[in-house]
Amino acid sequence: MRKPFPFDExxxxxxxxxxxxxxxxxxxxxxxxxxxxxxxxxxxxxxxxPSGAGLHVGHPEGYTATDIIARYKRxxxxxxxxxxxxxxxxxxxxxxxxxxxxxxRITTEANTENFKxxxxxxxxxxxxxxxxxxxxxxxVKWTQWIFLKLYNSYYCEEAQQARPVSELExxxxxxxxxxxxxxxxxxxxxxxxxPDLGTVLANEEVDEWxxxxxxxxxxxxxxxMLRITKYAQRLIDDLDDLDWPESxxxxxxxxxxxxxxxxxxFEVQGSVGASPASxxxxxxxxxxxxxxxxxxLFGATYMVIAPEHPLVNEITTPDNKDAVEAYKEGxxxxxxxxxxxxxxxxxxxxxxxxxxxxxxxxxxPIWISDYVMMGYGTGAIMAVPAHDVRDFEFAxxxxxxxxxxxxxxxxxxxxxxxxxNSGFLNGLSTAEAKAKMIDWLEESEKGSRQINFxxxxxxxxxxxxxxxxxxxxxDKETGEHTCVPESDxxxxxxxxxDFKPTGDPRGPLVKAENWINxxxxxxxxxxxxxxxxxxxxxxxxxxxxxxxxxxISEQAEDYWSGDxxxxxxxxxxxxxxxxxxLLYARFWxxxxxxxxxxxxxxxxxxxxxxxxxxxxxxxKMSKSIGNVVNPDDIIKExxxxxxxLYEMFMGPLEQVKPWQTNGVDGVSRFLAKxxxxxxxxxxxxxxxxxxxxxxxxxxxxxxxxxxxxTIKKVGEDIENLAFNTAISQMMVCLKTxxxxxxxxxxxxxxxxxxxxxxxxxxxxxxxELNKLIGxxxxxxxxxxxxxxxxxxxxxxxxxxxxxxxxxxxxLQVPAGMSKEDLEEMALATNEVKSFTDDKTIRKVIVIPNxxxxxxxx
RNA sequence: GCCGACGUGGUGGAAUUGGUAGACACAGUUGAUUCAAAAUCAACCGCCUUCGGGUGUAUGGGUUCGAGUCCCAUCGUCGGUACCA
Numbered sequence: 056m057r058k059p060f061p062f063d064e065x066x067x068x069x070x071x072x073x074x075x076x077x078x079x080x081x082x083x084x085x086x087x088x089x090x091x092x093x094x095x096x097x098x099x100x101x102x103x104x105p106s107g108a109g110l111h112v113g114h115p116e117g118y119t120a121t122d123i124i125a126r127y128k129r130x131x132x133x134x135x136x137x138x139x140x141x142x143x144x145x146x147x148x149x150x151x152x153x154x155x156x157x158x159x160r161i162t163t164e165a166n167t168e169n170f171k172x173x174x175x176x177x178x179x180x181x182x183x184x185x186x187x188x189x190x191x192x193x194x195v196k197w198t199q200w201i202f203l204k205l206y207n208s209y210y211c212e213e214a215q216q217a218r219p220v221s222e223l224e225x226x227x228x229x230x231x232x233x234x235x236x237x238x239x240x241x242x243x244x245x246x247x248x249x250p251d252l253g254t255v256l257a258n259e260e261v262d263e264w265x266x267x268x269x270x271x272x273x274x275x276x277x278x279x280m281l282r283i284t285k286y287a288q289r290l291i292d293d294l295d296d297l298d299w300p301e302s303x304x305x306x307x308x309x310x311x312x313x314x315x316x317x318x319x320x321f322e323v324q325g326s327v328g329a330s331p332a333s334x335x336x337x338x339x340x341x342x343x344x345x346x347x348x349x350x351x352l353f354g355a356t357y358m359v360i361a362p363e364h365p366l367v368n369e370i371t372t373p374d375n376k377d378a379v380e381a382y383k384e385g386x387x388x389x390x391x392x393x394x395x396x397x398x399x400x401x402x403x404x405x406x407x408x409x410x411x412x413x414x415x416x417x418x419x420p421i422w423i424s425d426y427v428m429m430g431y432g433t434g435a436i437m438a439v440p441a442h443d444v445r446d447f448e449f450a451x452x453x454x455x456x457x458x459x460x461x462x463x464x465x466x467x468x469x470x471x472x473x474x475x476n477s478g479f480l481n482g483l484s485t486a487e488a489k490a491k492m493i494d495w496l497e498e499s500e501k502g503s504r505q506i507n508f509x510x511x512x513x514x515x516x517x518x519x520x521x522x523x524x525x526x527x528x529x530d531k532e533t534g535e536h537t538c539v540p541e542s543d544x545x546x547x548x549x550x551x552x553d554f555k556p557t558g559d560p561r562g563p564l565v566k567a568e569n570w571i572n573x574x575x576x577x578x579x580x581x582x583x584x585x586x587x588x589x590x591x592x593x594x595x596x597x598x599x600x601x602x603x604x605x606x607i608s609e610q611a612e613d614y615w616s617g618d619x620x621x622x623x624x625x626x627x628x629x630x631x632x633x634x635x636x637l638l639y640a641r642f643w644x645x646x647x648x649x650x651x652x653x654x655x656x657x658x659x660x661x662x663x664x665x666x667x668x669x670x671x672x673x674x675k676m677s678k679s680i681g682n683v684v685n686p687d688d689i690i691k692e693x694x695x696x697x698x699x700l701y702e703m704f705m706g707p708l709e710q711v712k713p714w715q716t717n718g719v720d721g722v723s724r725f726l727a728k729x730x731x732x733x734x735x736x737x738x739x740x741x742x743x744x745x746x747x748x749x750x751x752x753x754x755x756x757x758x759x760x761x762x763x764x765t766i767k768k769v770g771e772d773i774e775n776l777a778f779n780t781a782i783s784q785m786m787v788c789l790k791t792x793x794x795x796x797x798x799x800x801x802x803x804x805x806x807x808x809x810x811x812x813x814x815x816x817x818x819x820x821x822x823e824l825n826k827l828i829g830x831x832x833x834x835x836x837x838x839x840x841x842x843x844x845x846x847x848x849x850x851x852x853x854x855x856x857x858x859x860x861x862x863x864x865x866l867q868v869p870a871g872m873s874k875e876d877l878e879e880m881a882l883a884t885n886e887v888k889s890f891t892d893d894k895t896i897r898k899v900i901v902i903p904n905x906x907x908x909x910x911x912x
Numbered sequence: 913g914c915c916g917a918c919g920u921g922g923u924g925g926a927a928u929u930g931g932u933a934g935a936c937a938c939a940g941u942u943g944a945u946u947c948a949a950a951a952u953c954a955a956c957c958g959c960c961u962u963c964g965g966g967u968g969u970a971u972g973g974g975u976u977c978g979a980g981u982c983c984c985a986u987c988g989u990c991g992g993u994a995c996c997a
Contacts, residue, residue, distance in 0.1 A: 783936035
């Protein structure tokens with residue numbers, strides 16, 4: 056098939072040229088060619104996991120956007136950091152290894168190479184010298200080094216920041232005490248264990264793997280955790296300064312889930328152990344609950360504790376014991392998902408024990424039910440059925456009294472209101488009553504103000520082969536853990552041939568006996584880190600990727616941080632990372648900031664989420680539906696520039712939109728027209744440079760107006776990431792060039808400017824044309840053109856004439872005509888006369904240079 | 913359920929602070945060129961119409977000289993979340 060323009064000849068040529076000449080090399084402070092007077096700009100893509108499937112057309116969407124920004128910012132005089140790398144640890148390579156025996160490193164290398172080749176074929180201006188790969192030993196070394204920073208730090212409550220645990224040693228704390236405070240700590244708790252994956256999963260990952268058909272069950276295991284909860288408040292507060300979509304900020308806030316309220320202590324009445332509750336007198340202990348509605352305490356008519364609550368056995372009376380035990384067992388079998396689905400029908404059992412409502416002294420029953428979770432708050436609640444939907448359902452089902460304490464039209468009523476039936480709170484508003492009740496609780500030592508977060512500590516260990524091993528050791532004698540010396544880093548996985556899960560919750564590394572046995576005294580930790588570890592700090596490594604002494608040099612850190620409170624100026628990627636990756640990376644960044652290793656408190660200043668690209672059928676692209684579009688095919692047929700242009704022309708970057716391959720025809724035609732302005736085919740079908748060039752600057756007002764409007768619009772649109780409208784403006788401008796060229800030949804100076812504007816979008820074609828028309832400097836090394844407002848001034852304006860808001864006529868008038876003249880002219884038109892002659896003119900609104908609206912009736 | 917985003921031609925989408933709705937494209941129709949086709953070029957292209965105009969941005973109200981844009985209600989689509997007390 057004949058190409059509309061010979062992209063197949065020049066695209067790979069330019070890619071080779073850029074590569075050989077390191078055209079897009081970014082200089083660090085101290086490097087040759089570093090210019091300290093240039094401001095820095097750091098524009099980052101979310102690096103991909105190099106899967107075996109290769110790229111689909113969704114990948115280049117964000118990448119093209121950032122590439123345009125990077126190229127534009129270079130032209131605007133910035134020293135631009137625009138890197139790419141590979142998030143290459145991950146389960147698919149390991150599972151492939153289990154199936155085929157091929158080492159994950161081999162699979163990963165092949166996939167990475169393929170991804171890189173595909174990306175390079177699109178002509179992105181990455182500085183490939185800065186490429187990082189999370190599986191490289193040099194990279195693993197620093198991931199582990201940062202982990203050790205977490206391990207060797209604790210959260211100082213007074214300073215509200217991380218500090219080295221050495222401070223605690225100096226204070227004389229024992230190692231056991233210190234271990235309880237470390238930011239990386241072990242914890243034995245029910246976790247999500249997947250027998251067929253042979254690993255533990257984070258809560259957030261469970262659904263994803265279940266959807267892929269794997270089983271996940273609850274099982275108590277000792278795991279490594281990271282103390283992200285200490286940062287909950289800062290992770291919320293520091294969102295304020297970030298230039299992120301409000302919806303993403305909200306997503307993170309909801310995930311962290313801050314609730315303000317109070318804890319309340321309820322005295323438990325009855326017996327501990329054997330004797331029935333009715334026999335006992337007085338208090339036998341207390342149960343603490345968390346509530347966001349202390350104002351409704353007078354309405355608490357029963358209590359519920361989670362089935363896993365440690366006090367369940369103690370307080371249950373003999374009469375109820377069998378039923379409670381049976382209920383508890385049922386809960387263990389139910390997965391979280393099933394528990395969630397049951398929420399239409401509440402279940403539970405009375406324990407037979409009673410508690411005393413501290414507000415009114417009433418004796419209320421204590422129930423167990425799985426609608427109360429052990430993992431949140433205290434694992435126990437005061438139930439106020441009148442003002443909580445769940446408590447209401449439960450009380451209805453089990454015929455528990457419902458006491459209304461907020462003036463309400465109907466129950467359950469969960470809104471704010473005026474307090475009733477509540478003793479000293481009566482007549483107060485909800486907010487006032489909350490405050491007064493908390494004061495009362497604190498004075499009478501029956502509770503206190505309390506803030507709770509939904510966020511849990513981060514389950515950080517995995518039982519996998521293909522991940523960073525923890526650089527930790529266990530003392531065979533004492534059973535205590537310690538870290539390997541820094542000189543041991545990186546701690547790499549042992550070479551293994553059998554990757555199958557063993558069923559041993561310590562993971563596949565237990566099979567490498569020599570490796571585990573570190574010394575006579577120590578044995579190695581066999582857990583590995585989750586895939587998030589590498590992606591938590593890769594943006595830091597790009598700043599100084601080959602440093603063997605430090606994870607990032609102070610000088611590079613200082614330079615690429617700039618003067619801002621966040622390091623990366625623009626971060627573009629998919630919404631699927633709105634919560635996890637972005638929260639984890641922020642957490643690590645803050646720890647490193649606290650320890651004085653970074654000068655910014657946040658990693659990503661501006662965040663943009665590109666919208667998903669759907670298949671042509673409007674469904675999400677997937678192999679099973681068979682609607683995946685491969686960019687290689689598009690490049691082959693239309694060229695890389697057309698692919699880039701179409702990716703951006705489809706619509707707003709942040710919007711979800713379907714791919715339409717024949718839409719590529721439109722942008723391809725546009726590029727072909729640009730090409731044919733300077734080039735034509737001879738009899739043999741070969742392309743030849745035209746000869747009708749106009750060397751001197753043109754004075755054609757229409758052409759100059761179109762050009763300068765385009766300079767302005769394209770620049771503004773790139774700044775706003777509105778690439779689709781920038782392209783349409785260039786399409787409009789091209790038409791002016793075409794008309795002018797027919798009459799006068801191609802105006803080289805103005806055409807060069809046009810190529811300059813198009814260059815960030817279509818770098819191959821524009822560089823080739825620039826060379827063809829005789830320019831010998833690269834467009835990519837030129838300054839972004841400036842526009843001249845005076846060239847854009849319109850001498851004539853089209854004035855809209857409306858009668859009662861409806862368009863009736865247009866007037867061509869000189870710009871700047873006075874209101875009075877416009878009104879007079881408008882009233883004089885035949886159209887206005889015919890629509891007003893049977894009416895009275897009430898009012899005339901005149902907006903100079905725009906419109907006249909005549910109000911008549 | 914709750915939270916959030918969004919509803920504009922056959923399709924993707926344009927439309928500064930409220931001021932010509934449908935830019936720019938795709939698809940379609942007609943014509944030119946061609947032996948023919950592709951490619952290219954030109955014209956048309958929301959709906960209705962008695963060709964004056966009427967109507968139209970999910971639906972129904974409202975504010976305004978004027979609403980796709982602002983306000984209220986309803987419906988729908990998508991995303992997040994799921995007993996978080």
